[in-house]
Amino acid sequence: xxxxxxxxxxxxxxARRRPPAGVLAAVTWLAVVLLAxxxxxxxxxxxxLHGDFSAPSAPPGxxxxxxxxxxxxxxxxxxxxxARASFxxxxxxxxxxxxxxxxxxxxxxxxxxxxxxxxxxxxxxxMSVPTLILVMIAVSLRGPSLTVIGAxxxxxxxxxxxxxxxxxxxxxxxxxxVQAARMIGTAxxxxxxxxxxxxxxxxxxxxxxTATTVAIVAEGSLSFLGFxxxxxxxxxxxxxxxxxxxxxxxxxxxxAPAAVLCLxxxxxxxxGEHLRSPSRKATVNR
Amino acid sequence: xxxxxxxxxxxxxxxxxxLLLVAVTALALPHLMPGSPAxxxxxxxxxxxxxxxxxxGLGLDRNVLAATFDWIGAALHGDLGHSLxxxxxVTTELANRIPVTLELFVAAQLVALAxxxxxxxxxxxxxxxVVDRIATAGAFLWLAVPGFVLGLLLIWLTAVQLRLLPAxxxxxxxxxxxxxLRHLLLPALTLGLPEAAVFTRTxxxxxxxxxxxxxxxxxxxxxxxAARLLLRRALRPSSLPLVTLIGIGIGTxxxxxxxxxxxxxxxxxxxxxxxxxxGRDFPVIQAVMVVSAVGVVLATLAVDLLYRTLDPRxxxxxx
Numbered sequence: 305x306x307x308x309x310x311x312x313x314x315x316x317x318x319a320r321r322r323p324p325a326g327v328l329a330a331v332t333w334l335a336v337v338l339l340a341x342x343x344x345x346x347x348x349x350x351x352x353l354h355g356d357f358s359a360p361s362a363p364p365g366x367x368x369x370x371x372x373x374x375x376x377x378x379x380x381x382x383x384x385x386x387a388r389a390s391f392x393x394x395x396x397x398x399x400x401x402x403x404x405x406x407x408x409x410x411x412x413x414x415x416x417x418x419x420x421x422x423x424x425x426x427x428x429x430x431m432s433v434p435t436l437i438l439v440m441i442a443v444s445l446r447g448p449s450l451t452v453i454g455a456x457x458x459x460x461x462x463x464x465x466x467x468x469x470x471x472x473x474x475x476x477x478x479x480x481x482v483q484a485a486r487m488i489g490t491a492x493x494x495x496x497x498x499x500x501x502x503x504x505x506x507x508x509x510x511x512x513x514t515a516t517t518v519a520i521v522a523e524g525s526l527s528f529l530g531f532x533x534x535x536x537x538x539x540x541x542x543x544x545x546x547x548x549x550x551x552x553x554x555x556x557x558x559x560a561p562a563a564v565l566c567l568x569x570x571x572x573x574x575x576g577e578h579l580r581s582p583s584r585k586a587t588v589n590r
Numbered sequence: 591x592x593x594x595x596x597x598x599x600x601x602x603x604x605x606x607x608x609l610l611l612v613a614v615t616a617l618a619l620p621h622l623m624p625g626s627p628a629x630x631x632x633x634x635x636x637x638x639x640x641x642x643x644x645x646x647g648l649g650l651d652r653n654v655l656a657a658t659f660d661w662i663g664a665a666l667h668g669d670l671g672h673s674l675x676x677x678x679x680v681t682t683e684l685a686n687r688i689p690v691t692l693e694l695f696v697a698a699q700l701v702a703l704a705x706x707x708x709x710x711x712x713x714x715x716x717x718x719x720v721v722d723r724i725a726t727a728g729a730f731l732w733l734a735v736p737g738f739v740l741g742l743l744l745i746w747l748t749a750v751q752l753r754l755l756p757a758x759x760x761x762x763x764x765x766x767x768x769x770x771l772r773h774l775l776l777p778a779l780t781l782g783l784p785e786a787a788v789f790t791r792t793x794x795x796x797x798x799x800x801x802x803x804x805x806x807x808x809x810x811x812x813x814x815x816a817a818r819l820l821l822r823r824a825l826r827p828s829s830l831p832l833v834t835l836i837g838i839g840i841g842t843x844x845x846x847x848x849x850x851x852x853x854x855x856x857x858x859x860x861x862x863x864x865x866x867x868x869g870r871d872f873p874v875i876q877a878v879m880v881v882s883a884v885g886v887v888l889a890t891l892a893v894d895l896l897y898r899t900l901d902p903r904x905x906x907x908x909x
Contacts, residue, residue, distance in 0.1 A: 429608050432886045433615070433879070434844040440867045441875060445623045521736040525849055528738045529864060541738070548742065552750045559746070562739045570734035577730070 327578055330571035337568055341387035352377060352385040352538050361554040370560040373543070374550055382538040383561045389532075389539040390520045390565075393454040397519035398512045400458025405465020406508060410496065412466065413473025420470075427463035435460040436525060443531045453532065457522045461515045468511045472504045506579075513576030517569045524565060540565045601894065605887040610658075612883040616876040617658045620648050623870070630870065631674055647671075648872055661876070670881075671873035675866075680877045683862065688881075690760065691858035694781065694850070695843050697774050699836055701782030706789030706832075711820050713790070714797035725794075729787040737846055741780040741853045748776065758855040777854045781846055785839065789832060796828040830900055837893030844882045 356376040364371040370379040412423040526532040527541030547557030628644040649657025670680035713722035749757035761769040851860035866874035
């Protein structure tokens with residue numbers, strides 16, 4: 305796990321002029337976090353809930369690489385377990401957002417007119433309610449489950465996905481190959497499937513990176529406010545919140561998971577930005 | 591000439607429809623709770639009369655639409671109901687807390703603008719220069735830090751390590767202006783600094799576009815100095831997206847202020863909302879939801895009007 309520390313510093317240093325190195329660093333970091341979240345819990349002795357009472361609030365060192373929290377629980381193990389919660393929520397968010405936004409965006413861009421207007425109204429409505437508050441209400445009424453949190457955050461990413469997809473579909477409608485397909489009488493569904501969806505997918509998937517960071521930050525915020533998974537079940541926001549009271553004496557309890565969260569968001573943002581950048585877009589669209 | 595006014599009327603109608611739907615959703619919330627809200631609030635020893643009175647108070651005895659219209663009718667007379675937790679009038683509670691949240695919001699916008707405008711001006715004047723590259727990379731890094739982490743870092747740095755500022759709490763401006771500002775600074779930075787990154791990126795991009803345009807090139811060729819050119823010719827036409835961002839910010843700021851206010855124990859609408867949600871205090875939740883939606887809608891309309899002032903071409907349908 306020593307590699308965590310070296311890769312941790314790398315994304316921060318990436319210069320924008322050298323995308324391959326930055327991309328490599330971002331992908332490496334995400335792979336390390338994801339693999340750790342998937343594989344480490346399978347190891348014997350992995351128990352983020354187990355408290356070592358002989359070493360409460362121990363600073364980072366051998367034995368506990370990121371230190372222990374006030375209950376003597378290993379901060380690294382809790383951070384890894386928190387990654388599972390964050391990525392589970394993010395996966396659900398992206399699935400809901402892609403599906404909802406994909407269907408609505410395709411419909412709005414394809415049919416235009418009243419359908420477009422109606423969908424525009426629905427997404428406007430969704431955007432005019434404060435997201436965090438609504439998810440908090442739902443969690444307080446229905447209980448904190450990964451499914452409720454992920455699905456609701458996903459619902460609130462639907463307007464953005466819809467906009468992204470709709471814009472691409474509208475632009476495609478003007479392009480020769482779509483009009484040609486229409487003119488030779490290709491069935492609309494076939495045009496959508498064969499000509500439109502393949503062109504929409506890159507933009508939508510690129511936005512999925514953004515949606516993932518939105519979900520990670522939102523889940524963190526919710527847990528931080530006490531509306532996420534119940535402690536002692538670890539989640540990034542929850543662990544960071546737990547360390548608040550000991551910020552003076554044991555800052556690593558909050559700051560270590562906070563650093564992991566920020567680096568993960570940074571890596572995802574960087575990859576999203578790289579995929580969106582004009583130089584790449586030109587090659588993708590050709 | 592009538593079309594802009596018609597357009598505005600259509601927007602207002604849409605806004606009213608959005609508000610109505612938010613109100614219906616808010617009034618429907620108690621129905622979404624598993625079990626009986628009345629029993630949850632009054633306890634199992636409640637008499638049937640108490641339960642009936644309680645349900646009538648929340649409008650649970652009528653259908654949601656009827657309850658919504660009753661609620662709106664009362665709200666228009668300034669009556670937003672009474673808190674289930676302490677029986678206080680919700681209107682009074684909101685009137686006490688809205689100024690705090692607004693003060694925080696305005697301070698955060700000032701922080702964001704104070705950072706973003708100078709940085710964006712210098713960046714756009716020499717794109718690719720040292721300032722531009724540092725600012726671009728810095729903004730990108732900055733965007734990866736969520737609000738609650740930033741707030742925690744600020745507390746750790748200024749309150750725990752340097753002992754410069756109070757970590758939490760609030761003193762009203764009318765009581766002690768200096769203490770008010772000391773307590774305001776950290777929450778305002780936490781809310782404003784992430785926005786500064788977004789503002790900088792947006793304003794820089796827009797300034798680059800504006801500086802390419804002929805009227806700016808003409809002024810430049812007449813020998814207008816850099817500072818004068820940027821401030822007098824380029825800044826105003828480039829500020830439109832910022833107006834939109836601030837307008838949208840009013841909508842999203844309530845979510846952000848829930849976080850920041852509870853992190854710094856600021857007695858604003860955000861802490862009122864999270865407390866009410868925790869205690870399932872439906873009248874307070876409903877009022878906060880609808881009032882914040884009204885805020886979003888008014889902000890959107892205001893942005894629309896400001897656009898027409900900042901860029902007269904919009905009002906005349908040339909854009």
